[in-house]
Amino acid sequence: MNQSLADMRRDYTRDGLSEAQAPAEPFALFHQWFAEAVATEQPPVEANAMMLATVDAGGQPHCRVLLLKALDARGxxxxxxxxxxxxxxxxxxxxxxxxxxxPGLERQVRIEGRVERVTPVESDAYFQVRPLGSRLGAWASPQSRVIADRAALEQLLEQTRQRFMDSAPHCPEHWGGYRLVPERIEFWQGRPSRLHDRLDYRLQDGHWQRQRLAP
Structure with missing residues (x-):
């Protein structure tokens, strides 16, 4: 490594986020920022990519990258x-x-809340618009389970292809959607010298309360 980790940094100078730019509720601002991300971010960056953090029964946190696939007033x-x-x-x-x-917009959004399963109708509606390979993969892969090697996965996929040779794969009962119902949404806009803008929305008694946080 030619550059030390301590020396790797960039100064954020693109934009700011003032209270005057922020609506009373957070969904409108998220829609605006997301639309700008779609228009601005270049491949291979996916504007709908997000980190999802969960906690297991023992209290151990886990984090991975997923894709947002639906957004409405519910979550x-x-x-x-x-x-x-x-x-x-x-x-x-x-x-x-x-x-x-x-990164192109020097922005991040943090969302916290509780998840609920979407209805089977919603899950099936999304499943049917997925590419065929993704639908077959949902049936073939025992996700997160230990498998012997890549060849074992390919064999499972081929067995699934044979199973659905004469019919389109329907949505499995073990596969579907989760909706994160937000209780907190924080908008972060990078600023020079690490003095970033942070506007934090919290749901209190059914109403969103907005406050500024120190960077």
């Missing part, structure tokens, strides 16, 4: 195998957190 929706590690963790403890980071 932020992603899809997975319900029997996966994250599914089991959410079953044991429905508290979760998401973080979106858009």
């Amino acid at each position: 932020f929706t992603f899809f997975t195998n319900y029997d996966s590690d994250k599914g089991c963790q959410l079953q044991a403890n429905p508290a979760a957190a998401m973080t979106f980071f858009w």
Whole structure:
């Protein structure tokens, strides 16, 4: 490594975030920032990529990158195998957190709340618009379980192809969506000298309260 970790830094100078720019509730601002991320971020960055943090029954936190697949006034929706590690963790403890980071815009959004399963109708509707390979993969992969090697996974996939040779794969019962219902949403805009703008929305008695946090 030619550059030490201590010397790796950039100064954020692109924009600021004032209270005058922020609406009374956070969803409008998220929609605005997300649209700007879609228009600005270049591949291979995916604007809907986010880190999802969960906690298992023993209190150990876990974090991974997922893709946001639906957003409405109810919350932020992603899809997975319900029997996966994250599914089991959410079953044991429905508290979760998401973080979106858009480096081109020097922005991040942190979201905290509790998850709920979406309806089977919602899960099936999304499942049917997935590419065929992804639908077959949802059936083939015993997500998070130990397998012998890549060849074992390929064999499971081939068996699944044969199973659905004459019919389209339907949504498995072990696969579907979770909606994170937010209780807190923080908008972070990078600023020079690490004096970043942080506007924090918290849901209190059914209403969003906004406050500024020190960086």
